[in-house]
Amino acid sequence: MKIECIKTYHLRCHLEQPFGFSQWYYNQRNVLIVQVIADNGESGWGECYGPADVIQAAVEKFYAPRLINGACMSTDALWHTMWRASLDFARGGVMTAAMSGIDMALWDLRGKALGQSVSQLMGGRLREQVPCYATGMYFLDLPEDQLLTHLVDEAKGYVDEGFRAMKIKVGKNPEFDIALIRAMRKAFPQMILAADSNHAYDLCEATKVAQVLDDCDYAWFEEPLSPEHSAQFRQLSDKCITPIATGECEQTRFGFQRLLKEGGVDIVQADLGYCGGPSEALKIRTLASSMGLNMIPHVWGTQFNLASACHFLATAYHEPGRREEKPLFLEYDRTENPLRDVIFTKQVDVSNGIATVPTDPGLGVEINENAMRSYVFAETETK
Numbered sequence: 001m002k003i004e005c006i007k008t009y010h011l012r013c014h015l016e017q018p019f020g021f022s023q024w025y026y027n028q029r030n031v032l033i034v035q036v037i038a039d040n041g042e043s044g045w046g047e048c049y050g051p052a053d054v055i056q057a058a059v060e061k062f063y064a065p066r067l068i069n070g071a072c073m074s075t076d077a078l079w080h081t082m083w084r085a086s087l088d089f090a091r092g093g094v095m096t097a098a099m100s101g102i103d104m105a106l107w108d109l110r111g112k113a114l115g116q117s118v119s120q121l122m123g124g125r126l127r128e129q130v131p132c133y134a135t136g137m138y139f140l141d142l143p144e145d146q147l148l149t150h151l152v153d154e155a156k157g158y159v160d161e162g163f164r165a166m167k168i169k170v171g172k173n174p175e176f177d178i179a180l181i182r183a184m185r186k187a188f189p190q191m192i193l194a195a196d197s198n199h200a201y202d203l204c205e206a207t208k209v210a211q212v213l214d215d216c217d218y219a220w221f222e223e224p225l226s227p228e229h230s231a232q233f234r235q236l237s238d239k240c241i242t243p244i245a246t247g248e249c250e251q252t253r254f255g256f257q258r259l260l261k262e263g264g265v266d267i268v269q270a271d272l273g274y275c276g277g278p279s280e281a282l283k284i285r286t287l288a289s290s291m292g293l294n295m296i297p298h299v300w301g302t303q304f305n306l307a308s309a310c311h312f313l314a315t316a317y318h319e320p321g322r323r324e325e326k327p328l329f330l331e332y333d334r335t336e337n338p339l340r341d342v343i344f345t346k347q348v349d350v351s352n353g354i355a356t357v358p359t360d361p362g363l364g365v366e367i368n369e370n371a372m373r374s375y376v377f378a379e380t381e382t383k
């Protein structure tokens with residue numbers, strides 16, 4: 001099987017209700033979808049996390065021409081062909097995001113060709129179901145007292161849907177964040193709660209917030225600090241017991257080695273649509289494991305990234321592991337996004353907060369190309 005054609009689709013939708021986090025507000029969602037078509041007509045699909053228009057150019061202009069006629073099954077060889085082609089001037093960023101979506105599509109294609117799911121290709125499932133945590137509680141443009149009430153109400157909806165874990169956004173300002181952390185714990189004494197600042201704090205602020213997370217028994221503190229200040233993670237970690245999670249802004253085994261060697265990171269959160277793809281994610285997991293850490297992917301996108309992360313967690317071995325295993329929760333974004341929901345005819349099944357790992361060949365999810373059409377903002381084709 002040879003690669004005959006690589007297509008990309010920049011999908012865009014406008015949101016009915018804009019929402020924000022510590023860095024900016026969204027009023028639309030964009031994603032770059034990659035389709036790799038083999039000479040037998042079979043297709044593999046993937047997606048890239050990051051600015052879709054820029055990544056689209058990287059796939060079309062740079063990587064796709066180098067991959068045409070490549071052997072579809074040789075995912076690792078193709079990855080290193082792409083890596084060496086761009087190493088001199090792009091050891092990360094949007095170029096690596098472009099590689100990630102192509103690599104994800106190649107894993108989907110290889111699975112379909114072999115009649116095996118991606119989790120079988122990754123070495124075999126250790127579990128058929130993966131518990132999810134609801135990602136939501138983004139900021140709305142409301143007075144803070146109304147916002148706090150709104151966020152607690154939103155969280156009640158996830159509890160009613162059966163989730164037993166969820167993640168809130170912090171990083172608006174420390175006073176509001178601390179009030180929100182306490183209000184959520186008071187409203188949901190039994191829930192597994194996590195907080196994500198998206199690198200909004202300096203070390204002093206992060207330390208203050210971490211002490212409140214300790215008091216309120218949160219499960220992790222996500223991106224408390226900038227990934228550019230990796231030495232500060234150790235300093236923060238020395239002052240709190242809440243596990244520190246980070247990695248959605250980091251890429252490749254090389255980048256993660258630099259981030260993790262300083263210490264202070266407890267949970268590794270590479271995104272399979274950004275870190276270099278499933279091929280590189282497996283290497284990052286090996287690196288994390290060698291340091292005694294678990295990798296739990298970041299997921300923000302469509303069913304392709306969700307399914308990739310679900311297969312990845314189905315195959316995850318715990319560090320250190322025990323008979324009554326600690327759950328590794330799949331991130332399940334609950335914000336408005338038709339690009340994740342309505343254009344897929346086959347999705348990852350999530351019921352009562354638990355995902356069933358797809359068993360169909362490849363990623364095991366299916367996009368409806370006709371439904372996708374109404375969201376295509378720009379597309380490319382390389383033969």
Ligand code: MG
Binds near residue numbers: 196198222223248298
């Ligand atoms: Mg995050």
